[in-house]
Amino acid sequence: MPYTPSGFFCDRLIRERERRDGEGSLNKPLRFNGQDYNTLRQEFLQRKTLFEDETFPATVESLGFKELGHKSNKVKNIAWKRPKEICENPQFIVGGASRTDICQGDLGDCWLLAAIACLTLNEKLLYRVVPPDQSFSEGYGGIFHFQFWRYGDWVDVIIDDRIPTFNNQLVFTKSAERNEFWSALLEKAYAKLHGSYEALKGGNTTEAMEDFTGGVTEFYEMKEAPKELYKIMKKALERGSLMGCSIDSLVPARFETRTVTGLVKGHAYSVTAVEECRPSQHKESKVRLVRLRNPWGQVEWNGPWSDNSKEWATLSKAEKEKLQHQSAEDGEFWMSFEDFKKNYTKIEICNLTPDALEDDKIHKWTVSVNEGRWVRGCSAGGCRNYPDTFWTNPQYRLRLLEEDDDPEDNEVACTFVVALMQKNRRKERKMGANLFTIGFAIYEVPKEMHGNKQHMQKDFFLFNSSKARCKSYINLREVTQRFRLSPGEYVIVPSTYEPHQEGEFILRVFSEKKNTSEEIENRIEADHPVPAPASAGEESEEDQQFRTIFQEIGGEVSTERRREAFSQDMEITANELRNVLNRVITKHKDLKTEGFSLESCRSMIALMDMDGTGRLNLQEFRHLWNKIKQWQGIFKHYNTDQSGINSYEMRNAVNDAGFRLNNQLYDIITMRYANESMNIDFDSFISCLVRLEAMFRAFQAFDKDGDGTIRLSVLEWLQLTMYA
Structure with missing residues (x-):
């Protein structure tokens, strides 16, 4: 199932925290599906029963979804058996793991097996993927584990040893030695990582090579x-x-x-x-x-x-x-x-990269790894052929700092490799997913803009051609190319060929000399200071004029409430605010809107309600009204075709309103406020800015020392998020 916006971003935050704690490294791989090998092994040894993996069961679902699915005749006579049921004296590895231990079965995964054969040539790498301290005798509990590099992290994948057979012969990968099973179990773990055996059908050897090494x-x-x-x-x-x-x-x-x-x-x-x-x-x-x-x-x-x-x-x-x-x-x-x-x-x-081996004596690479996401309507801009949206793609600033030791033709240049990899497409095949056609372009940053971390705007790409780019956009999991450019600053723009295609990716930059690459992330900040509380005292002429306007547009407020509001506290409720605002915006035919909802007006009151009454007094309403007029002008500027603000332009509109956000936040705004046509109407636009200002203001209130971090109790967190 695809992530909900909140689910995706919560998951991403958790992954980032795990990395900060060292999770996902060689020495501390992530536990795939949350399963811990040592804990489960001890548990089943104490029980004196064999492990059965409920997350990858011995069923048709683990075999596949189409050719190996429920309706396929191929799976009717397949029996899942443990090695001890297949032969006498089964062994994990016989006489050392070698390339002759890998013989292809009835699955089109020669690409995977070719990579496993290469892996056996490097014993240190092999035993990184295939932990050798596993057997069918001492400490046998029917449980095995293997480790793979997966989109920037090492993961530990646990399986039971039930393997598909037909007439007591292994259906898929097998060894030349009938009683050797490490290669068959490795294939099963890799199938689990991708959801099924059938997900492994057809592929490119490089895919598995990289998953075995992080190379x-x-x-x-x-x-x-x-x-x-x-x-x-x-x-x-x-x-x-x-x-x-x-x-x-x-x-x-x-x-x-x-x-x-x-x-x-x-x-x-x-x-x-x-x-x-x-x-x-x-x-x-x-x-x-x-x-x-x-x-x-x-x-x-x-x-x-x-x-x-x-x-x-x-x-x-x-x-x-x-x-x-x-x-x-x-x-x-x-x-x-x-x-x-x-x-x-x-x-x-x-x-190989430095994280493929514990030491890097074999080959020294400097590597920068960046995670990213193309979001439809926000950051899925397509290739250069689509200039109106291309600039909205994620952008990565590359700094080439040291030239090569052995320059060609006395040319001062830096050699580096850019690798753009799309994520999870194989695993999502059963839902109809195919590989996107992907590629990237590299632009030189003018010297006067060095050190400026702002996202490059549309005009930059309209008036500057790329300095380098991949040979072609292609539907592979990864597009890779080697370049030689002069030392300096560059911008890498990864994209799908067509706009509006949504997916995750990682962008890696490798070099044998020092380089740095990072996503261009605007500093998160807002121009708006916390408003001062309303001052008591005599009303100015401007205050009196505003009171008159307030009374005139408040015609929908009930007579009893108006008498109470205007003669005493001058306060209105969310429902009354809704009536006031909707009466005004109906006069503006150029505003694309269905009117403000009650929920939007409650958010506005939460923003301006400085005394916690759940209502707005005259001073609070006046502050809100001025903001809405300011934001209305921004909306009209970008509402060129009267259909609302195009979601790709939303980042500019938000910036004009005084908010500097990063790409992840723009993604969230698009998913939260854009309609199916990827447009944002007036009330959604106002609701978005109200929420932004409220959350910035709340954060500033808690950030007493101004260091950009706050600590909240669960009560404070819920109070803050439930009322905003």
Whole structure:
């Protein structure tokens, strides 16, 4: 179910607090679904029963929603079994976890399995994702856990060991060893993270690579690959990067089909080694080789340097041992680098970040991580093709502080990688969600605006072209690109291609030298001082004039109440205020409004009611009336087509009214006050500003030392929020 506005923002505040407490780090991962592994394991060991995970039960719902859903014939004969029911002497890991432990089953998740195979090449990374102190003997309670990087946080995912089987064989991922289960259980935990096994069907290897490491992936198209690609691949594996590749399939009907050379189109492979050898007939030169693995655990390349090819006879025994050459139908094979470039169309390299390992000796990256959200009608502005809304997208200020150590062509520049990732789309597939088409543009900030943290306005983008941008907007989970720009300040604008598309994202900036990136957040403040209480004494001429106006527009107040109000305390109730205001605004045909509601008028009284009577006296009403007249002028300025203020313009209208807010608050205002057409009518506009002023005033009253923070008891909190 989608978040309600309050639910979403409460959840976001909780997540931010957890991060401040160290939650979500390598050493303190978040507990997925609130489940704690050690607590649950001890509980079921003491009970002497096996753990059954109610949050991911052994039912059709955990299998899928369409092809693996209730109406599918595929699921009728599937039985969920524990490893001890499948074979004798089940083991978590047999003889160390290796890439031969991963063989694809009846689920289209070769992308995931290719990434797992890459993971086994780095033992430290592997045991970060697959905690090794788990078994089916000592301390066995039917419970296992795995850890994944998920949108900026590490999470610990708990599962029971009931696995889908058919005729006592595993349906999905399996090991070449029948009694080894770590890879099948890892797949189950990843399926739980995304809601079902079916949610894992179809994907990109980079997605899983990043979820195993927290790294960032770069793509290379072979036809556009740099000359130093071999060197890049070699260096990447040496520094612990994960690497995958694939052959594009242009004809969908031939997707995942074997070619005459033994390679499979539309299929994900792992790159497991890059080496050089010197055959006897090439004494002066070396041959560059690449080792790959097919997640099927079979079906291999049959060309030069394949398992049984004649080329191996030209190598010495020592060379063969160095390359770990084996003639086995295990899905792994060697091929020359030249054949690799000719046959494969795309390669993906997932570079590790500092949070992927406990130390960063392998590869040092500086990384800035920013969370964001596109909100329809407020901050979902679409790409540059939509100039009226593009500027409302979230904006991130990037400061490049140090140039590269080894500049190209003596050019002073900074190399960095920008990665824009959309969140939760795979998990929401069962509700019809697809990946958005996303991208980003980078603009240089003029020197006179350096240090200015204000959101860039529409005119800036109308009169300035982008300094750099992603190659294309594309419907991948993440769009990544490397850039070289001069030191300075820039603005990164991430967006969907079309406006009005709502979703969450994270924006990461990586560099090997120092950089900083942060969301452009206006300082939250209001121009309005706390009004002084009404002074007693003789009325001025202006006061007398206002009293006359007050009496004239108060014609709807009952005779008895008017006599009481104007002869004694001059106070009116919310209902009387509503009658007064609605009588006035009906004379203004250019105001888009259905009239003020009783609830809106109660909020106005709460704002101006300085003596706590629940009514407004003359002085309080006069202050309110002046504000409404001021806000009416702002509304008319932006109400260009008489349909109300467009929600994208609301941030400007709020700013003109004297309030400086950040993007999260503008999002809330849009969700709270805009109608289905993303317009805000006059009474909603006034209600919004009344609420803003009331809350600012209340905060100032509690913030005695002016440090921008307050402490409230539950009683004070409820009194404040219930009356406002």
